[in-house]
Amino acid sequence: MKKIKLPHGIPDYNLGEIVREVPNSEPPALPVNKKLKVIGKRIKRIDALAKVTGSAVFTADVQLPGMLYGKILRADVPHARIKSIDISAAEEHPGVFAVHIFEKRYEGANPKKNSPESGYPDVIYAGQPVVGVAAVSTDIAEDAINLIKVEYEPLDFVVDLDRARKPGAPLVYQTDVDQEASSGGEDIEEGLKSRGNVRGPTTRSFYGGPRGDLEKGFKEADVVIERTYRTQVQTHCPLETHGVVVDYNRGHVTIYASTQSTKGTRNDFAKTFNLSKSKVRVISEFIGGGFGAKHSLGSFGVMAGFLSKKSGRPVKLMLDRKEEHISAGNRPNSVQFMKLGAKKDGTLTALKQLSYGTAGIGLGAGVGNIAQAMYECPNFKTEQYDVFTNAGPGAAFRAPGNVQGAFALEQLIDELAVKLDTDPLQLRDKIDKSMIRKVQRERAVQLLNWKKPKKAGSDPGPVKKGIGVAQAHWPRFVNLDSTVEIRVLRDGAVEVRSAVQDIGTGTKTVLAQVVAEELGLKAEDITVLIGDTLFPIGPPSGGSVVTGSITPPARNAAHDIKTQLIELAAGELNTDTDNILTENGWFFSKTDNSKKISFHDLAGKLRVEQITATASRSDDYGGFMVGTVGFEELGAVQFAEVSVDTETGFVKVDKVVAVHSCGRPLNIGQIESQINGGVIMGIAYALYEDRVIDENTGQQVNPNLDQYKMPFTFEVPEIQIELIEEYGARSSTDATGIGEPANIATAAAVANAVYNAIGVRMTELPITPSRILAALNKAKKENNE
Numbered sequence: 001m002k003k004i005k006l007p008h009g010i011p012d013y014n015l016g017e018i019v020r021e022v023p024n025s026e027p028p029a030l031p032v033n034k035k036l037k038v039i040g041k042r043i044k045r046i047d048a049l050a051k052v053t054g055s056a057v058f059t060a061d062v063q064l065p066g067m068l069y070g071k072i073l074r075a076d077v078p079h080a081r082i083k084s085i086d087i088s089a090a091e092e093h094p095g096v097f098a099v100h101i102f103e104k105r106y107e108g109a110n111p112k113k114n115s116p117e118s119g120y121p122d123v124i125y126a127g128q129p130v131v132g133v134a135a136v137s138t139d140i141a142e143d144a145i146n147l148i149k150v151e152y153e154p155l156d157f158v159v160d161l162d163r164a165r166k167p168g169a170p171l172v173y174q175t176d177v178d179q180e181a182s183s184g185g186e187d188i189e190e191g192l193k194s195r196g197n198v199r200g201p202t203t204r205s206f207y208g209g210p211r212g213d214l215e216k217g218f219k220e221a222d223v224v225i226e227r228t229y230r231t232q233v234q235t236h237c238p239l240e241t242h243g244v245v246v247d248y249n250r251g252h253v254t255i256y257a258s259t260q261s262t263k264g265t266r267n268d269f270a271k272t273f274n275l276s277k278s279k280v281r282v283i284s285e286f287i288g289g290g291f292g293a294k295h296s297l298g299s300f301g302v303m304a305g306f307l308s309k310k311s312g313r314p315v316k317l318m319l320d321r322k323e324e325h326i327s328a329g330n331r332p333n334s335v336q337f338m339k340l341g342a343k344k345d346g347t348l349t350a351l352k353q354l355s356y357g358t359a360g361i362g363l364g365a366g367v368g369n370i371a372q373a374m375y376e377c378p379n380f381k382t383e384q385y386d387v388f389t390n391a392g393p394g395a396a397f398r399a400p401g402n403v404q405g406a407f408a409l410e411q412l413i414d415e416l417a418v419k420l421d422t423d424p425l426q427l428r429d430k431i432d433k434s435m436i437r438k439v440q441r442e443r444a445v446q447l448l449n450w451k452k453p454k455k456a457g458s459d460p461g462p463v464k465k466g467i468g469v470a471q472a473h474w475p476r477f478v479n480l481d482s483t484v485e486i487r488v489l490r491d492g493a494v495e496v497r498s499a500v501q502d503i504g505t506g507t508k509t510v511l512a513q514v515v516a517e518e519l520g521l522k523a524e525d526i527t528v529l530i531g532d533t534l535f536p537i538g539p540p541s542g543g544s545v546v547t548g549s550i551t552p553p554a555r556n557a558a559h560d561i562k563t564q565l566i567e568l569a570a571g572e573l574n575t576d577t578d579n580i581l582t583e584n585g586w587f588f589s590k591t592d593n594s595k596k597i598s599f600h601d602l603a604g605k606l607r608v609e610q611i612t613a614t615a616s617r618s619d620d621y622g623g624f625m626v627g628t629v630g631f632e633e634l635g636a637v638q639f640a641e642v643s644v645d646t647e648t649g650f651v652k653v654d655k656v657v658a659v660h661s662c663g664r665p666l667n668i669g670q671i672e673s674q675i676n677g678g679v680i681m682g683i684a685y686a687l688y689e690d691r692v693i694d695e696n697t698g699q700q701v702n703p704n705l706d707q708y709k710m711p712f713t714f715e716v717p718e719i720q721i722e723l724i725e726e727y728g729a730r731s732s733t734d735a736t737g738i739g740e741p742a743n744i745a746t747a748a749a750v751a752n753a754v755y756n757a758i759g760v761r762m763t764e765l766p767i768t769p770s771r772i773l774a775a776l777n778k779a780k781k782e783n784n785e
Contacts, residue, residue, distance in 0.1 A: 006621070006729035007032050013439055018729045020621040027518070027559035027732050033664060033725060037583075038517040039733075042669040045509045046523060047286070047502070056286040059258040060318050062245045068097055068134040070307050070317030071141035072300065073148050074327065075123040075130055078390040078698025079157035079170065082120035082130070082150060089147035090133055095140040098311035099148075100303060102129045123152065124172055124361050125390050126698045127326035129299050134307035134315045157390040159693045161333060161358045164197045164389045172197055172361060172388035198356075200385035205369040206475070210381040217350025217379030221341030223419055229338065229408035230764040233358075233691040234331040234397065234684075235324070237710065240288020242328045243318030244301045248308035251275070255282045257301070260290040261540035262499045263481060266533045268297035273305060282499075284531040290503040291681075292396030293329030295540055325703035329395025330691060332357040332365035336408040341379075342416055346430045348377040357404070358387045359394025368401025370744070371409045373633075374473040375431045390698055396542060398681065399474060399740035403747065407765065410470035410748035415761065423452040424469055424752075436726055437471055440637040440659040443722055444469075447657055448639060457759025462647045465654075466757025470748035472636035472741035478624070479539035482549040482617035486515060486557040488565070489610045492600035494519065494526050500538025500550050501531040505739065506670035507546055513666055514551045514733060518558035519565075520582035521599060536614060544634055544737030547666065552731040553615040559732075560613035568605060572597055620730045636660045636741035638679070640749040641717075644757040646776060649769030653683050653717040653750060661724040662738035672721050675742045679719050682746020684711050690766050 001021050006029040008018035015032070033040030050056040087099045103121070123130070131148050135141040156170035163169055203209055218224060238258075244265075245256040253275065259265045262282040270277045287294075297305075304317040319328060334357040341350040357365030366384040397403075413431075417424040425441050432438070444450065459465055487495040496515055502508045512526040529535065539549040562582060569587035570577045573595040581590055588596035639657040644650070656679050665671055688709035692701050702708040727734055747765060755761050760775045 004029050006734070007727040008729045009727060010436070010439055011725050015727070020729055022621050023618060025556065026618065027556060030555070030733065032727065036517055038513045038523055040665055040668065043509060043513055043523045043667055045506055045670070046512050046528060047508055051286070058240055058286045058288050059243050059245060059256050059284070060240060062256045062316065064245065064247060064314040067245070067314040067316055068136060068307070068311055069138045069141050070132055070134045070304050070315045071138065071145050072129045072303060072317070072323070073131040073133070073145045073150070074323070075126060075128045075152075077123055077152050077154055078126040078159065079155040080123045080152035081155065082123060083153050084151045085120065085131065086149040087131060090144040093140070093144045093147060095136040096133060096144045097136070097313060098134040098307045099144070100132045100306040100310060102131065102299070102303065125392050126700070127323070127392050129303060129327070132303040132307055132317075134311050157698050158197070159389050159391050159698050160695055161335065161356060161387055161389065164358065165356060165387045167196060169197055172390055197388040198385055199363065199388070201383035202366055203381070203383055205372060207369055207373050211377075212379035214350050214352055214379050214381050218339070218341045220343070221349045222344045223416065224339065224341045225412060225415055225419065226339045227408070227412060227415070227763060229336045229411065231334045231404045231407055232689070232765050233333045234689045235691050235708065236291055236293045236329050236395065236397065237324070237705065237708070238289030238291060241319040241321065241324045242294060242298055242300060243316070244304050245314055245316040246301070246304040246308040247314040248305060251279060253280045253305070255280065255301070257282055257284050258287050258290070258294060259284050259501065260292070260294040260503055260542055261296070262501050262531060262533050263537055264295050264540055265297050265301065269301065269305060272297065272302055273309070280533070282533045284501045287501060287503045290541065291398045292400060292542055295396065295542060298328070321705060322703040325691070325708065326700050327392045329393060329397070330360070331397035331400070331403070332359040332394040334365065334367050334404040336367055336404070338408050338412050340412050340416060342420070344420065346416070346420055346422060346427045348375060348431050350379040351377045353382040355383070356385045356387050358389045358391070360389055360391035362393035364394055364400070366401045367405035367408070368399070370402045370405040370473050374409070374471065375413070376433050377431075391693060398678070398743045402474060402740070402744050403685065406470060406472065406744045406748045407751065410745070411751055411761065411763070414468065414752045414755070418456070425450065428471065432471070434633065434635050436633075436661050436724065437635040437637055439724055440635065440661065443724065444637055444639060444657060444659045447659070447720065447722060453756050456756050459757070463643055463645050464757040465641070465643055466753040466755065467639060467641050468749045468752025468754070468756055469637065469639050470745040470752060472634070472638070472744035474544060474634040474740040474744060476548065476633055476736055477543050477545045478617065478620065479545050479549045480617050481537045482539045482553055483536035483614060484511070484550065484554040484557050485536050485612060485614045486554070486561050487610050487612045488561055488603055488606075490603055490606050492603040494521065496526060496528045496530070496554060497535040498530050498538045498550060499533045499535045500546060501541055503541045505541065505546070505674060506667060507541070507550070509670060510547060510551060510666045511554050514554045515558040518555055519562055519599070521585055525585070544739045546737055548663070548731065548736040549617050551666065551733040551735050553617050555732045556615035557613040560615065561611065564611055564613070565602060569597060569602055572602065572605060622730065634662060634736060634738065634741050636745050638742070638745040638749045640746070640753040642750060642753040642757055644754060644772065646758060649772035651687055651754060651767055651772065653687070653715075655718045655720065656746065656749070657720045657722070658742055659722045659724065660738060660741060661726045663726055663728060663736040664734040665723055665725060666733070666735050668723065671723060671738055674738050675721050676719055678739070678742025679746050680711060680716055682743045683715070683717070683750065685765065686747035686750040687711070687766050687768070
């Protein structure tokens with residue numbers, strides 16, 4: 001072990017140094033960004049040309065010799081027993097090479113499990129996969145699907161959250177075994193109690209469990225606020241839908257996948273088909289977006305595997321947009337009963353949170369840990385319940401839970417500020433102990449020339465303006481399954497290799513930047529080869545994990561390579577290794593600038609064709625700190641300015657100001673792109689997106705991008721971004737991700753802005769024109785009474 005001094009704190013605020021004890025293999029401390037040449041700059045994406053010219057090959061573009069096309073017959077009823085399935089006509093249809101009946105439990109690949117004698121799984125949601133077909137074209141596969149005859153025995157069903165949790169509601173699962181299967185193989189929290197369709201409560205997170213004495217806290221309060229908030233189901237709508245190409249070839253499998261986890265997809269396939277992981281290769285070179293639902297193989301991947309194994313040919317199976325809506329995952333809805341107690345000076349005395357949410361046939365419908373973690377409150381309790389319904393399964397979705405939780409919490413805090421007649425930022429200054437958010441609020445005040453908001457609803461005329469603020473909290477996660485190999489070839493080429501995938505966030509580019517900075521090169525000098533499980537293992541893309549996990553081993557491996565090259569350069573220049581610098585593609589003597597050799601020429605002196613170095617993610621400097629705030633979280637403060645037409649109910653977001661931090665910023669342009677995307681997604685959640693299921697039929701009535709509303713160009717506001725550099729001295733790059741926070745704060749900020757505009761709280765999402773008008777009419781009626 002050795003001790004090194006690292007930058008610590010925030011430039012222009014409290015920047016200093018801190019000493020950390022680190023392994024001897026760790027590189028020297030990296031200076032702050034203003035002293036660097038590549039890191040922290042607006043470097044163009046290294047894959048930009050491939051994407052804009054169409055030469056980038058996404059999973060949907062993959063073409064293999066002899067490839068077949070898969071389609072899935074999905075149940076058109078929300079709850080039923082399957083009495084019979086007749087696939088004979090489909091099997092005999094010209095151009096069809098394989099038909100597979102989906103199994104209830106698909107561990108292993110035993111075709112006998114598909115016989116009618118062994119029984120079929122119950123259908124528990126409309127869209128559940130039943131049978132798959134592989135044919136020489138998509139049209140022929142669809143024709144074959146239409147030839148399959150399935151006889152259903154309909155059962156009672158429930159798709160509404162409130163109805164599903166009532167006594168006597170139709171049960172989604174009939175046995176404990178079925179209920180456990182719904183967790184997707186994950187452990188269900190110990191102590192969960194079964195009451196009809198309700199599971200829970202979850203009362204703990206990694207921040208701990210309940211705190212203090214709620215009853216005592218509320219008795220001490222001068223102000224008590226109770227509110228109920230509702231959020232909707234939001235479906236996944238990436239540009240590229242879920243899909244795979246599976247080539248099952250004599251026990252060796254190659255999978256091209258649109259996935260957020262090459263590792264997870266490989267492991268799922270190996271387990272399902274009882275194969276060694278070494279026999280399964282997953283390739284994901286380009287991915288058209290993923291927001292949490294693309295971490296696993298999925299039922300479509302399992303189906304493609306069986307079809308490929310049966311046919312002996314590669315099978316491509318891409319979901320269409322309807323399938324993406326009804327079966328590929330969603331953000332669960334929620335109903336949140338919140339109770340807050342506070343002193344007259346704003347000090348929080350108690351906070352109680354009770355929530356119910358449905359992830360359809362799955363679990364995971366909680367509202368996150370933001371209420372527990374963001375504000376100082378001595379007395380806190382949360383109870384979060386899952387409710388099964390006959391609807392497609394939920395999935396992780398960009399800051400799962402915390403987006404729903406922030407919508408309720410940040411409106412509650414805003415309402416407290418109004419009741420106390422205080423500035424909402426000053427209130428947060430008192431109750432929020434996060435240093436980074438304190439700095440963000442101060443920066444925002446400067447940007448906005450902030451003043452205490454006007455009285456809500458006080459604008460004259462029908463179109464009223466409003467401004468609102470909300471904050472974000474997201475834990476800082478690291479994944480140790482993060483390994484990078486770097487190669488330098490004798491012709492001077494530099495390669496970076498890892499199985500980590502780039503889902504469109506710019507992982508390739510930041511890897512190139514980190515390696516280029518360490519080797520004294522340009523980002524365009526680096527070839528980045530990722531998204532292939534033949535390379536060293538990489539982390540999944542989700543939870544703002546990748547940047548903080550994969551860039552430290554990239555720099556560490558590059559430092560190892562540089563050390564090897566410096567030894568070679570010292571010999572060539574006849575000087576000591578301590579006297580060698582590398583910069584701008586040259587190795588030169590510190591004391592004699594005439595002694596120098598280019599990177600390219602030095603590589604040509606290698607004794608072997610290539611040199612390599614491999615590094616894995618080490619522990620955080622100073623140790624991992626779970627359940628803390630300050631440098632251990634990703635914080636953000638966001639403001640929304642809106643216009644509300646009180647005659648039509650139409651809400652227009654005019655501007656969003658987003659103040660963020662992600663540790664050491666690696667690529668300013670890419671960070672801004674992430675924040676822009678999070679803000680736009682948050683606006684969509686606040687105003688537009690809403691999965692609608694007909695309670696009489698159990699069918700989603702808007703499984704498209706027409707009736708399922710999303711913002712287009714004219715709905716996207718001006719977005720002003722301010723980045724705060726923050727050095728936590730936690731790794732050799734000190735960088736973190738930034739995918740989640742912008743999405744967490746946006747809907748709450750918009751809701752608070754709407755209140756400031758019209759003087760009425762909107763406690764249900766999405767905030768549609770009809771809801772605005774109903775709320776205004778209700779308020780008018782109450783005022784008249």
